[in-house]
Amino acid sequence: MNKIDALIIGAGPTGLFTAHQLRLIGLNCEIVDNLDKIGGQCIELYPDKPIYDIPAVPECTGEELTNNLLNQLKPFNIKFHLSERVDEVKKDKDNWIVKTSNGKSFLTPNVIIAGGVGSFEPRKFPVKDCEKFENKSVLYSIKDKSIFEGKTVTIFGGGDSALDWAVELSKNSKVNLVHRRDEFRAAQATVDQVHKLSKAGKINLLTKYQMTGINGKEKLENIEIKHDNKETKNVKTDYVLGFFGLIMQLGPIADWGLNINKKTIEVDTEKFETNQKGIYAVGDICTYPGKLKLILSGFHEGALAARACFKLARPNEKYRFEFTTSSKAIKDRLGVKGD
Numbered sequence: 001m002n003k004i005d006a007l008i009i010g011a012g013p014t015g016l017f018t019a020h021q022l023r024l025i026g027l028n029c030e031i032v033d034n035l036d037k038i039g040g041q042c043i044e045l046y047p048d049k050p051i052y053d054i055p056a057v058p059e060c061t062g063e064e065l066t067n068n069l070l071n072q073l074k075p076f077n078i079k080f081h082l083s084e085r086v087d088e089v090k091k092d093k094d095n096w097i098v099k100t101s102n103g104k105s106f107l108t109p110n111v112i113i114a115g116g117v118g119s120f121e122p123r124k125f126p127v128k129d130c131e132k133f134e135n136k137s138v139l140y141s142i143k144d145k146s147i148f149e150g151k152t153v154t155i156f157g158g159g160d161s162a163l164d165w166a167v168e169l170s171k172n173s174k175v176n177l178v179h180r181r182d183e184f185r186a187a188q189a190t191v192d193q194v195h196k197l198s199k200a201g202k203i204n205l206l207t208k209y210q211m212t213g214i215n216g217k218e219k220l221e222n223i224e225i226k227h228d229n230k231e232t233k234n235v236k237t238d239y240v241l242g243f244f245g246l247i248m249q250l251g252p253i254a255d256w257g258l259n260i261n262k263k264t265i266e267v268d269t270e271k272f273e274t275n276q277k278g279i280y281a282v283g284d285i286c287t288y289p290g291k292l293k294l295i296l297s298g299f300h301e302g303a304l305a306a307r308a309c310f311k312l313a314r315p316n317e318k319y320r321f322e323f324t325t326s327s328k329a330i331k332d333r334l335g336v337k338g339d
Contacts, residue, residue, distance in 0.1 A: 004028050005313035006110035006306075007098055009086050012040020013295050014283035015114035016069040018302030023076040025306065027313050030079045032086055032100060036141045039066035040115075041284075053294055065295075083143070089256050089279070094312070096278060109312040112305055113253065113265065113274075113281040114298070123244035125156070129214045130240070137220035138240045147239075148173045154223060154235060156211065157243030160186045163194050165241065170202045176235060178206045178225060209233070214240070253285075261287055271308035272301045278312055280305040 006022050008015045011033035022029045037043055042051075042062030050059050060068070081104060088099040089111060098106040122140035124130065130138045148169050154176040155166050163186040166177045177194065184191045198205040206225065212232065213224035222236045259266040259275045264287035267273060272280050282301035284293050291297070310319040 001097070001105045001107050002030070003107045004030055005108065006112060006309045007032065007096075007106050007108045008112045008114055009033075010040060010114035010283070010285075011035070011038045011080060011082070012114060012283065013042055013065055013069055014298030014302050015040070015112075016066070016073060017299045018112055018114055018282060018306055019078050020069070020073055020076070021303045021306035022309060023073075023078070025310055025319065027306070027309055030081065030106070032081045032084050032098075034083070034085045036083045036143060038070065038080060038082070039063070042066050051295070053296060055296060083141075085252065087252050094278075109278050110309040111279045112302070112309070113279065113285055114283045114302065115253070115285050122242070122246055125211055125214075125240075125242055127211050127214055130211075133214065133216065133220050133240070137216075137238065138214070138242070140242050142241070145169065151238040152176070152236065153239045153241060154178060154237040155241045155243065157241075158184045158186070159243060159245065160190065162186070162241075162243040163190045165243070166203055167193050167197065170197055174204075175202070176204045176206060176237065178209050178211070180208065180210050182207045206233070206235075211240075267301075270304070272305040273308060280308065 005027035006029040008019055008029055008031045011031050015031055015033075016038070019029050019031060033040070039047070039062065043066055047061060047063040050061060051065060052059055054060060054065065081100065081102075083102075084104065085101040086098055087101050090097045092107070095107050095109050096111050098108065098111060124140065125138070142165060145168065149172045152174040153169050155162050155169075156178045158179040158181060162177065162179070163184060166175050167190065169175050184194070194203060194205065197203040208228045209225040211223055212226045215221050215223070220238065220240065222234050223240060224232060224234055226232045253265070254260060256279070257276060258279065258281075265274055265281040265285055267281050267286045267288055269288050272282050272286060274281055282305050283298035286301065307319060310317075
């Protein structure tokens, strides 16, 4: 079991800055996120959308903000556990035992929920038989594109992720791109590229179709798709990829005995602690009188929660606040030279 001072649930901007604040005061921490990449909503929902309310930054994208926060964290070598959902949180004397969907266990006095508006989970195919092939030949994200080389891949979706991967995988794979409409929601340049590759025979474009069946015993053999005009096709494929966006929900958090109000968690405004000692909530998932759902609010909440963690992680030490401009210990940790 991994013993740490604090476990952060959520690798979005608020979770990243909270980790920075914990490490500045000498506490070790690790981050768990259900997504397969760092950045939370900023990366999944609006990586290219301009953000205008970060202090001293006139404008940045979600991706730029995430990269800047990661650069800020570089001196601390934070360990991330991605594509893992926290399934169980159980009290053990003065600590919490936290277990993840991949079987990892943590022992910590502090759990900080920075999960945005809850956990993100991919929207899945409505065809029930897809479940038996899930994480084998039916996938909702890509971790290693090399597995598709020389294979037939059928991609469903009409947004940026579906089209970007169709273009990328068409270099080394036979690609079918299936969408329920003729129009796509992706960047126009990518849409144009898909049509160009379709004309060149690199992508087999199938619009106004949806999946109605999936077949195979030990491994996936083929899928059935149905056109709006009721015509059906049988498509032989090695892999099926679904890119239908994300569902946001509380998930297992709803069963942890926390005070939940309209899918948000009630906290105090001194420590951003929940009704459970040692469990904090920061960012969009927490609520209190006057709450503003802004990234800068999440940064403030994470900073105060981090200081509260010190008392439980180091009960025999007194926390002494120091400005980063004057603390020699902090400068040493950051590798800053001079006074």
